[in-house]
Amino acid sequence: DTEVTQTPKHLVMGMTNKKSLKCEQHMGHRAMYWYKQKAKKPPELMFVYSYEKLSINESVPSRFSPECPNSSLLNLHLHALQPEDSALYLCASSQSENYGYTFGSGTRLTVV
Amino acid sequence: DQQVKQNSPSLSVQEGRISILNCDYTNSMFDYFLWYKKYPAEGPTFLISISSIKDKNEDGRFTVFLNKSAKHLSLHIVPSQPGDSAVYFCAASARGEYGNKLVFGAGTILRVKS
Numbered sequence: 001d002t003e004v005t006q007t008p009k010h011l012v013m014g015m016t017n018k019k020s021l022k023c024e025q026h027m028g029h030r031a032m033y034w035y036k037q038k039a040k041k042p043p044e045l046m047f048v049y050s051y052e053k054l055s056i057n058e059s060v061p062s063r064f065s066p067e068c069p070n071s072s073l074l075n076l077h078l079h080a081l082q083p084e085d086s087a088l089y090l091c092a093s094s095q096s097e098n099y100g101y102t103f104g105s106g107t108r109l110t111v112v
Numbered sequence: 113d114q115q116v117k118q119n120s121p122s123l124s125v126q127e128g129r130i131s132i133l134n135c136d137y138t139n140s141m142f143d144y145f146l147w148y149k150k151y152p153a154e155g156p157t158f159l160i161s162i163s164s165i166k167d168k169n170e171d172g173r174f175t176v177f178l179n180k181s182a183k184h185l186s187l188h189i190v191p192s193q194p195g196d197s198a199v200y201f202c203a204a205s206a207r208g209e210y211g212n213k214l215v216f217g218a219g220t221i222l223r224v225k226s
Contacts, residue, residue, distance in 0.1 A: 040219075042216035045213060090155050090156070102158070105155045
């Protein structure tokens with residue numbers, strides 16, 4: 001298995017909703033990432049997990065809460081989002097000492 | 113402050129000709145450079161990379177050149193094919209205390225005309 005699987009592919013949520021994005025990989029990668037990409041912009045790093053521990057948080061608002069339950073799974077919990085949070089959320093993974101990032105197809109999030 | 117810059121928002125090339133995509137960076141701590149290709153509604157796909165100890169890396173139709181003194185890299189695609197039409201992101205990485213961190217450029221839209 002050489003893929004990063006993200007679910008759901010599309011999500012529409014209200015500003016008072018609580019939802020979660022899921023990411024899964026079975027390549028044995030020990031680093032996992034959340035990126036946010038707005039239209040016509042490059043992906044921007046949000047969080048890095050290394051060996052299931054949060055190692056980088058790029059000053060992301062607390063309405064985004066990451067979780068790494070085990071080495072294969074990465075979640076992003078969403079609560080009280082704003083319409084400007086609408087974007088493509090990308091998950092990626094890599095070997096801890098390897099730069100071969102593999103990206104998932106992303107979750108297209110719309111906040112209404 | 114943009115540490116990785118792709119100054120050409122778009123590039124149009126005839127099928128069979130060479131496509132050259134350019135990227136500049138400012139952070140001298142970057143030690144690894146990557147090119148990703150992205151189709152609409154998909155995640156970025158890794159294309160080719162180069163370490164800072166090299167000045168050229170080739171993989172089939174794709175070649176990446178690195179000029180460290182100029183802090184410049186380029187991706188050459190020869191020959192270009194219509195299926196190469198996509199957004200190309202340059203990315204740079206530095207090993208930090210807390211792990212690897214990729215910084216992306218703004219992307220260049222490549223259109224290959226048949």
